[in-house]
Amino acid sequence: MPSTFLKALSPFVRIMPEVKQPDRDVSFREKFVWTAIVLIIFLIMSHMPLFGVDKDVGTDYLWAMRVILASTRGTLMELGIGPIVTAGLVMQLLQGSKIINVDFGDPEDRALFTGGQKVIAMFMTAFQAIAYIVGNAYGPLGPDAALIVFAQLFISGIVIILMDELVQKGWGLGSGVSLFIMTNVAGQVLYNSLNFIELEQFAPIGYMGSTPGNITPTNLPKGIIAAIIGNILRTFGIGTATGDPVDATWLIVRNGYDPSILSLVITFIIFSAVIWMESVRVEIPLQYARFRGMKARYPIKLLYTSNIPVILAQALYANILFFGQIIWGTFNADGNNPFLSWIGIFRRDEETGRMIAESGLARYITPPQGIFSILSEGDGWLHIIIYSALMILLCWGFSKIWVDISGIAPRDVSRQLLNSGYIVPGFRRSEKVLERLLERYIPVVAGLGGFLIGILAAAADVMGALASGTGILLMVSIIKQYYEQIAKEQLAGMGGEGVAGLLGIL
Template identity: 25%
Template sequence: MVFDEKIVYTIASAAIYIGTAIPVNQVFARYDTKVADPFYWLRAPFGAYYGTLLEFGLLPIITAGFLWQILAGFKLVKVNFTLSRDRELFQSLQKFTAILLSFVYASLLVFSGHFNTIDAGLNKEFPETVSIWTNLLLISQLAGFSIVSTLMVEILDKGYGFGPGILAFIAASSATNFATGFLGLTTVLNNKGNWESNGAFVNFVRGFFSKNLVANIYNAFTRENLTNLTQIYVALFTVGVLTYLSNFRSEIPIKSLKVRSMVSVYPIKLFYCGALPIIFSYAILYNLNIVAFSLTKILPEVDFLKYIAVYKLDTLNGHYDLDSGLLYFLSPSTKSSNVLFGLIRPFTFLGFLILSSLLFAKNWLKVSGSTGKDLAKQFKEQEITLVGHRDTNVAKELNKILPVASTTGAFALSSVIGLVETSGLSKGFALGTSVGVLSSLAVLESLMTVWQQSGGASSQFAQVFNPNQ
């Protein structure tokens, strides 16, 4: 059964992706060492896990996809998407670019000392000298599993599962992160030499059975080395706001050209572009930070780089924080040695998210082939039209609604995410949860469409979607 096979392929691919988040060889040599992460606030929307084979997650694939779609949309490369050969070459170029980017990312981080470990007890970085063979081993691991991720995304995009594959993996990664952050039962050794639970709620409950009750309960809401309850509440609040906003839509009356009495509505959602605008904004930030961090470590003697970014190691919590430089103003970092910088940063960060998201949403309709003209063509192929309008005016009417929906949705999404993240209470957790929920809704929409159009009623999973059968 095609429908059942797609479900199996989707679940299996997502499980394999999450399962490859295992430590990179030569990094976690002892249980009491870990990597100081400069990208902890950027990882969630890309299914990336520091110090693991999914160090970059889906970033290379997403970056390559955006890059080639923009080049094609602005006619900088000529692609005729009506020809299967052109489509295949275009998709191959995206995959090749993703693989190339994964090698570039891996090389930059390995030779910048990103994988040097810090001691959980001594709270210091080990600037040990690593052999060239160890570096090559690290690069081959990271790039190799990035290739595997690219191929798994390709499997879902080719119709073997419910896609887009990128959104399916983001949804799976987000769900895993939320479950682990809330109810994770595993324990880790903190910098004070004590064991604490990964799950914020589990750690909160354990605090009631400890000797220092007040301190442990306070820690459950404020700890920075792991997910805390404040992050959980902020994430749930953000998801609630976005879920409420996602119910806003414009319903356009349509009718069938075959059956005159058949009248329905075509909904255009507020989040017409889904989570893509905010993913685009954070993809820019992630790429900029990878390059900036690598250069500041490889070329520490170049004074000019301090105007780009200055990263300071937070030994207590085991990660790097942006302290100054241009990228500091494009981050939610609340730590800076300059008070004035700290006052300006919330506005510059929020402004960047809104402007980049709006720019993306404004041009994505043309880039992705989702303009009123394209939708009107689909209507014509399905022999439906807008009520009260001639066929020649359908594209014109749709072009009055689609750009407004895409830009308004992008503004609402980026504003909510930006306000939450700039508060410093989320540290990327609310962002990842929100992007995961929006991505899962897109995958669910794809699933339900296939179920309705391909005879899903005969599926073994039919009872899940229609229990009355």
């Protein structure tokens, strides 16, 4: 029976707009077209400014998490995927702590759980939109302007929820959340690599007579690849009107903040590490019961829960930072409340409009902006230790919980394998026997994978990359997932009873 909490959400579930499950096999080409349409709409929304606001006025509350949340300041994608991911986080915590009881083997319970998550995402969209307006994210707004801004943010949030549902329910490839994150991070990587519009305003001492008190900027592009190309051209006398060639060693680190060769190398290291971790797996031998000669393997990947733990951990960080800023500005601007000060004390950077956490929990969960930035802080090492420890612990915990609620626990996999006609050679055709076999591997691999992905995410953020370190990690793992998804779709096109059954559970 559904819990009281889910029953309370059921009236809202019934009136929520819904994307119907496809009642036929959707071809790969059609899935590709729908995915492309969703992506185009997302990109349009990411560049369409909110009517009635000036993005250069007010406070940027989500600056540290925009890449992860697929959010763009001052546009219809202001809230990004934050409400969706937060709703998933809330439902995970409620189910994992047994506050709500859900039988995921019961289709009614599973459908109500999924629908309830969508309802909470809608509520979170409305709540965050109101918090943005009340927190003067766009400066003081009159009643009419506030209503218009709220309507834009709320409707945009509903559109994002429905686009994610459209992709997830089988009309597209992968999931909408993953698609949006990948696109946003990839755009940031390309921008930091090829940005030739903004010019570097720093230079090494001695460059064209530069002294500590009188710097002559290199005027090289800020994008690292564009800067390397520009410097090579200057060596051959092209483009020297804006400055002389700079010593190549300067580009290794630059000023410690602009994209550099070091951040490019770190990006490739993260890329390689994720690809390697995605390839490590334990394989369970399978045999098709009806055709004894047909064999297969069920892979239990090291990253069994993929990038979900990182997304949920970052969502938790983002919500603490967001609401911490709102609470501080509304109730504790003078810093006299010790409990609220424990959450965080902030200062506003007038030049960028960002709220910078100076103390409290918010200070230590703010993602590091690279090793040189964090070591320039007085408590940089403490920041690294606390941020990394919390990230690793959260990723491990979310990985363990996700296995139980997402249909990939041993009991679910054993049922799916048997229903698909597969058995493990040497074992009886019994769900309990197969479940005990899988319990030797899945919980251990899921916990270890969550632990390792937490270490990699923390290291990536601390060292710095061409975008958020965690963002790079997510982008690479999502690209790998799409590659595997496309391969599965092409294999499914080959047909065959056993192939179709196995692909349904991989």
